[in-house]
Amino acid sequence: MKIVIPEIKILSPEVIKQIAAGEVVENPASILKELLENSIDAGSSVIKVFLEKGGLIKIQVIDNGFGIKSSELPLAFERHATSKISAADDLLHLNSLGFRGEALYSIAAVSKVRIETKQKTEIGAVFTISGEEKGELKKVGCPEGTAVTVSEIFFNIPARQKFLKSVNTELKYCREIFIAEALSHPQIRFELFNENKKLFQLPVSSFKERIVSIFELEEQDLLPVLFNHEYLKITGFLGKPGISRTRKNQQFLIVNSRSVTNKLVFSAVKQGYGSYLPIGSYPVFFLNFEIRADLIDINIHPRKEEVKFAVNDLIFNGVKVAVSKALEKIDLTPAAGVERVFEQSRRLHFSEPSIYEHQREFVTPKMAKQAFEFNEKISDVSLKESDAKNNPVDIEPQKFPWEETEESCNSSTSQLFQLDFVYIIEIKGSELFIYDQHAVHERVLFEKFIHLYLSQQKQGETQALLFPEEVELSSPEREIILKEKDKLQKLGFGLEVEDKKVLIKEIPIVLNSDNLKSRFRDFLDGLISHEEFTIEGDWKIDRKTLRMLTFLSCRSAIKAGDKLEISEMRNLLQQFEITKEKYTCPHGRPVVVRLGRKQLDKLFLRDKKSFKN
The missing domain is CATH 3.30.230.10 (Ribosomal Protein S5; domain 2)
Known part of the structure; x- marks a missing residue:
């Protein structure tokens, strides 16, 4: 078969125009963005947006800005025609959102555009353009400002229309653009309509x-x-x-x-x-x-x-x-925010926000059940707020706060229970605190290991084992121990590595020697695996070491299913009370939830705001 070698040639102006437009105009939302930025740059105090079918049929933006000179309307649709910059140095000192002079040119290249505008000292004018076809510039009576209407997007590029999404998806994209611009300019009144239905009406306000x-x-x-x-x-x-x-x-x-x-x-x-x-x-x-x-x-x-x-x-x-x-600046101890439970439940079960507004005054038992069940699903991300004030304790390497329990919480006056050998229930006055016992101990151990690591191995920070533990090693386990031996020693581990085993002669003072062999192997498994945890914080330790300390804390902490005596629970909570970051475990999971009388009243619909006869 004969190979035809294509010739290099200059593209036609029409093709160049459509390629350039493709860089700016991707969908209705990209058109809306350019029009909103033009309205903002025009000094508008009111901007209204009207969409049809999420912008697929029509986009109209009306503002009360300073408008465009009628004689300059045709020029506004030429490529790189702009009033915002005039020299290359202006790019270093931009005071406007637009500056390239490509927006109207690109929009007109792939859609039909009608623009009405009026400056304060002029009669209004109207101009239409559709692809390569320019309409006649006419005088018209219109209010001060500019109204741009864009319709039949990609009418001249049918292939591009295939890539547009559904009405709801394109509307979603337009809403996102509208919100971003409205949020950036709270000094402007914004309104958004779709199919003549008002979606947003945002008056001038603070940020x-x-x-x-x-x-x-x-x-x-x-x-x-x-x-x-x-x-x-x-x-x-x-x-x-x-x-x-x-x-x-x-x-x-x-x-x-x-x-x-x-x-x-x-x-x-x-x-x-x-x-x-x-x-x-x-x-x-x-x-x-x-x-x-x-x-x-x-x-x-x-x-x-x-x-x-x-x-x-x-x-x-x-x-x-x-x-x-x-x-x-604030205490972030989680509180069971029942108001948000009902709000999140309502968003889950009602597709239109306006429907709920008429039903807000009374909540049915079915809705209460839904809210309670939904609370369980969102508790790990939404139950974190408090009205109490708290100043986190700054931890210094030379101090061991877990030994200074005299200034800890007054948990001796509280009532403690263990639920399913997983959670610690503490009642203080009219408040109920629910702790994840593993996460609490993990947080305590993590900060103890931090102290040990930063304390430069002072005397008394390790405990020698009367009978060293012998642990058989796989090749990866032996490799990781040799690789991290210095860090392990700094933590308080005294290890003697042989060919296929390791002798554990010393362990950190904060580590319990019970089930040491099993816990040490779990720790090695964690280091070998490449699990990723959220362990960022203010600790002045490299991330790799923090990861090691996180695994060590996790594998050494008490587990779900471990039975605790009242004295053990009280001692654990006393140590937890003086940790630096007491709101999550080192992985980022919640540690404690607070439930007060106010939240209980809301949960059982005893407050007048949530339930009215």
Whole structure:
């Protein structure tokens, strides 16, 4: 078969135009983003969005901004035509959301556009454009501002229409764009309609008020964030760990009034939360950066969704410090938030929020049962809040706080019970505390091992075994012991490694010698496996060592099913009370839940707010 070698040629203007448009226009949401940014840049105080079929049929954005000169309307649809920058240096000092002059050009290349606009000193004008076909510029009576209507998206590229999603999915994407822009500009009134049904009506407000109104969060669940530097100011709010999510849909970064993403910032937030965050969940945060324009680059993504910083160390450390300090200011001991149980249950069982608004005044027994069952499903991520104040104890390497129980909690006056040999139940006054006995002991041991590791092996920190334990080793086990021998010795292990076995002659003082052989083997299995845990925190120890200490604590702690005497439970809780991070175990699982009279009343519908006759 004869091979035909293609010739190199210049593409036609029409093809070039459609390729360029594809970089900007991906779906209705990308069109909405560009139109909203134009309205914001126009100094609007009111912006209204009207969609048909989630934007698949029509998108209309109306604002009351300063409008466009009628004589410049045709020029606005030319490629790289913009009023926002004029020279390359302007890219280093951007004060607008748009700057490339590609939005209207790209939108018009793949859809039908009608634009009405009026400046304060002019008569209004209307202009239409559809692909390559430009309509006639006409004078028209219209209010001050601009109204852009986009319809029949990809009418001239049928192949692209196949990649559009369902109406609900495209509407979801448009809502996300609308929320991001509305959140970034609380000084503007935003309204969103789909099929003439009002989805959002957001009046001018503070940043916090806008967060609460959009996401239906409780104000007391938001912690203020503040970090000041010569080049950077960070403000905003964090969600308490108790309202963490299973998805990243409530994580927002706003840089100089622009909603963007940045992996470095998101990683710093997660490290700032450390082990406060339940495993498998994502923090809720709304961060606002004010940073010098020449220290960021927004021109790295076709849709301007990402940002690059010139001062990564400042950004990472600033975010981590701001998050850590915000979390240190309050007690995060979990409380059974029954209000949120009913709210989450209602969102699960009612597809439309408006339906519930008419049923909020009374809750049926069936709904109560659903809420109770749903509580069990979400308890590991949502039962974390408290009104009490607490100052975490700073741990120093030379001090051993677990030995100083005189200043510990007044648990001697509380009542203790063990449930199913898994949970410790403590009654203090009118409050009920439920502890996971394994997680509590794991947290205690983890911080003891931290102290031992940082104490540089002072005298008295190991205990010699009268009869050394001999443990048979596999090749991987022998390899891991030899690899980590120095760290194990620093912890207090005295090990003598032979060909296929190891002699355990000394163990850390905090380690119980019962079932030592079994626990040591479990510890080695954990190190050999590549399980990943959430073990970030403020500890000044490398992550690899923290992982080792986490496994050691887990394998050495009492287990579910272990029977405890009252004295053992009391002693364990006294030691737990003076740990530094008492809200989760080293893996990030919850340790304790508080249930007070108020929560019990709500659970049994005894409060007037939840139930009315």
